[in-house]
Amino acid sequence: MDTRRDIESRLDIESLITNFYDEVKRDPVISIIFTEIVPLDWDHHIPLIVDFWETILLDKPVYKRNAMDVHYKLNNIYPLKKEHFDSWLSLFYATLDRLFKGPLVELAKKRSRDIAGLMMYKMNNTIL
Numbered sequence: 336m337d338t339r340r341d342i343e344s345r346l347d348i349e350s351l352i353t354n355f356y357d358e359v360k361r362d363p364v365i366s367i368i369f370t371e372i373v374p375l376d377w378d379h380h381i382p383l384i385v386d387f388w389e390t391i392l393l394d395k396p397v398y399k400r401n402a403m404d405v406h407y408k409l410n411n412i413y414p415l416k417k418e419h420f421d422s423w424l425s426l427f428y429a430t431l432d433r434l435f436k437g438p439l440v441e442l443a444k445k446r447s448r449d450i451a452g453l454m455m456y457k458m459n460n461t462i463l
């Protein structure tokens with residue numbers, strides 16, 4: 336039986352992001368970025384990402400930073416290529432589909448694909 340429901344709360348987004356990063360940390364293509372290139376303080380980083388998705392999915396404007404700038408800086412020290420965006424998106428989609436189902440899942444996929452596509456275009460002048 337399929338018991339998945341849609342994303343409904345900040346708690347749901349926390350679960351989504353924690354599960355996503357568990358996968359990211361194991362991924363052969365992008366884990367190095369999060370563990371060695373930018374050794375992240377996860378207790379600081381995860382609430383920021385949760386704020387970001389709460390702003391988009393639950394329409395609560397809690398994220399006030401500039402997510403693009405962070406990735407430009409990252410791109411300067413470690414160029415982000417198609418393979419990195421492909422891995423990021425495929426892990427994000429898989430985590431969304433494993434845990435939830437519904438219109439907000441589809442919105443999260445669309446927004447992440449659009450943002451990743453924009454990052455890819457601005458960094459590499461090619462489309463994803």
Ligand code: HEM
Nearest residue numbers: 368369373383384387400402405415419420423447450451
């Ligand atoms: C190749 C794909 C990606 C990689 C390797 C990546 C990596 C990272 C890293 C290492 C940071 C932390 C930077 C720092 O604190 O210095 C970060 C922050 C962040 N990323 Fe990504 N990212 C990717 C794609 C995306 C996409 C597609 C989105 C949005 C849909 C996204 C949203 C964010 C947000 C919201 C932050 C927090 C920014 C802040 O500090 O306010 N990332 N990312």
